Amino acid sequence: MASLFLPTTLSATSNSKTTLSFSSSLSSTPLPFRRIPISNPRRRYSSAIQSKIREIFMPALSSTMTEGKIVSWIKSEGDVLSKGESVVVVESDKADMDVETFYDGILAAIVVGEGETAPIGAPIGLLAETEAEVAEAKAKAAKSNSPAAAAPIPQEISNPAPAVSPPPSPPSKAVYEPRKTVATPNAKKLAKQHKVKIESVVGTGPFGRITAADVEAAAGIKPAVETSNVASAPVTSSPPKAAAPRAVSASSPAPIPGSSIVPFTTMQSAVAKNMIESLSVPTFRVGYPVITDALDAFYEKVKPKGVTMTAILAKAAAMALVQHPVVNSTCKDGKSFTYNSNINIAVAVAINGGLITPVLPDADKLDLYLLSQKWKELVDKARAKQLQPHEYNSGTFTLSNLGMFGVDRFDAILPPGQGAIMAVGASKPTVLADKDGFFSVKNKMLVNVTADHRIIYGADLAAFLQTFSKIVENPESLTL
Numbered sequence: 372m373a374s375l376f377l378p379t380t381l382s383a384t385s386n387s388k389t390t391l392s393f394s395s396s397l398s399s400t401p402l403p404f405r406r407i408p409i410s411n412p413r414r415r416y417s418s419a420i421q422s423k424i425r426e427i428f429m430p431a432l433s434s435t436m437t438e439g440k441i442v443s444w445i446k447s448e449g450d451v452l453s454k455g456e457s458v459v460v461v462e463s464d465k466a467d468m469d470v471e472t473f474y475d476g477i478l479a480a481i482v483v484g485e486g487e488t489a490p491i492g493a494p495i496g497l498l499a500e501t502e503a504e505v506a507e508a509k510a511k512a513a514k515s516n517s518p519a520a521a522a523p524i525p526q527e528i529s530n531p532a533p534a535v536s537p538p539p540s541p542p543s544k545a546v547y548e549p550r551k552t553v554a555t556p557n558a559k560k561l562a563k564q565h566k567v568k569i570e571s572v573v574g575t576g577p578f579g580r581i582t583a584a585d586v587e588a589a590a591g592i593k594p595a596v597e598t599s600n601v602a603s604a605p606v607t608s609s610p611p612k613a614a615a616p617r618a619v620s621a622s623s624p625a626p627i628p629g630s631s632i633v634p635f636t637t638m639q640s641a642v643a644k645n646m647i648e649s650l651s652v653p654t655f656r657v658g659y660p661v662i663t664d665a666l667d668a669f670y671e672k673v674k675p676k677g678v679t680m681t682a683i684l685a686k687a688a689a690m691a692l693v694q695h696p697v698v699n700s701t702c703k704d705g706k707s708f709t710y711n712s713n714i715n716i717a718v719a720v721a722i723n724g725g726l727i728t729p730v731l732p733d734a735d736k737l738d739l740y741l742l743s744q745k746w747k748e749l750v751d752k753a754r755a756k757q758l759q760p761h762e763y764n765s766g767t768f769t770l771s772n773l774g775m776f777g778v779d780r781f782d783a784i785l786p787p788g789q790g791a792i793m794a795v796g797a798s799k800p801t802v803l804a805d806k807d808g809f810f811s812v813k814n815k816m817l818v819n820v821t822a823d824h825r826i827i828y829g830a831d832l833a834a835f836l837q838t839f840s841k842i843v844e845n846p847e848s849l850t851l
Contacts, residue, residue: 423499424500480512696711791827
């Protein structure tokens with residue numbers, strides 16, 4: 372569980388096992404409140420409030436997280452909290468995490484409710500030290516929500532709206548109109564066409580602007596209603612304004628009956644952001660056929676021991692990367708690249724509402740059976756949305772396997788911050804001819820690798836894929 376409950380600067384320097392506690396310093400009343408501004412200098416309240424009421428902040432659960440969504444409050448207002456106790460579940464861009472409190476106290480007020488989002492560092496609740504401060508905390512929470520209540524300010528502004536009603540006094544403005552005539556181009560054209568002195572026309576448009584309807588009324592044309600020029604102008608001018616939205620809606624496709632718009636989840640937003648970011652990287656793709664007869668036989672032998680095909684492919688890719696470190700490298704600034712000292716294989720996993728890539732760290736060093744066990748644990752945590760940030764954002768090479776769904780070949784999109792991603796298709800019986808012209812049927816799968824062309828070249832990928840193919844065709848080496 373995350374231990375990022377209170378100010379982000381404090382959480383960066385302490386973990387869930389920390390012994391640092393403001394509550395212990397509250398025994399001496401003169402100085403304790405001075406520590407709060409250090410953790411969050413933006414908040415400045417009276418010393419009494421600082422020493423008794425603490426703000427619960429939206430924690431930063433990953434390096435890419437800019438805001439968090441409250442999945443659920445484990446505790447309710449009025450509940451007594453103990454240090455280290457889980458209080459709220461926050462959804463980051465990739466996982467749901469329980470967040471603990473650093474202090475003892477009473478959950479006095481919930482500022483951000485379930486299903487709502489808040490930026491990193493924003494207060495999501497208030498923690499009171501004693502029951503005496505609960506009412507004060509609730510008042511403080513209500514005051515903090517007053518900016519939303521500041522919406523009544525438009526009501527004050529709506530009072531000037533009657534001041535907009537003085538437009539009925541354009542006749543008085545007509546005294547000044549001859550010196551400064553404002554008319555639409557169409558009105559000027561009609562005035563010239565019908566020989567109407569535009570200076571004598573009273574405008575009924577915004578700020579006294581003369582419209583085509585005003586000119587037509589002055590010229591005595593039928594569409595104009597002379598009985599009430601001022602009243603008719605809004606009526607005649609409003610249809611054109613209503614027609615404009617119709618023109619816009621006509622240009623956009625009509626919604627399909629029964630359809631509905633669904634906003635992105637936090638995870639879907641993160642995936643979309645990464646996909647757009649990947650477009651800025653110049654990539655290329657190389658495909659390679661791999662004979663899998665030996666691999667299929669090996670898998671049938673180790674499958675009863677809990678080994679998965681994904682673990683076998685991850686292990687084979689890691690062993691090939693050992694011999695071709697440039698494929699495991701990373702370019703982030705476009706000016707240099709980094710040879711990663713660890714081979715961390717990220718594997719794409721589809722979960723409800725999105726996609727995530729759990730990471731198998733040091734896959735080249737782990738035993739195949741331990742690697743399979745580790746992979747199963749990661750998949751369970753991923754589907755429960757319980758992965759820690761380092762378990763999904765530390766990959767140096769990504770593997771995407773759609774072969775298990777019968778897909779024979781596909782191209783994968785390069786994740787930002789990595790040098791290459793491998794797309795593995797299904798193994799299928801294929802008729803092949805040897806060098807002597809004899810035909811045989813063998814199982815073959817197609818492997819496509821997408822790579823960052825700034826640091827990895829065609830020859831690099833070709834050599835890597837040849838090595839990968841040799842390992843797969845001799846899988847017994849995976850258990851050595």
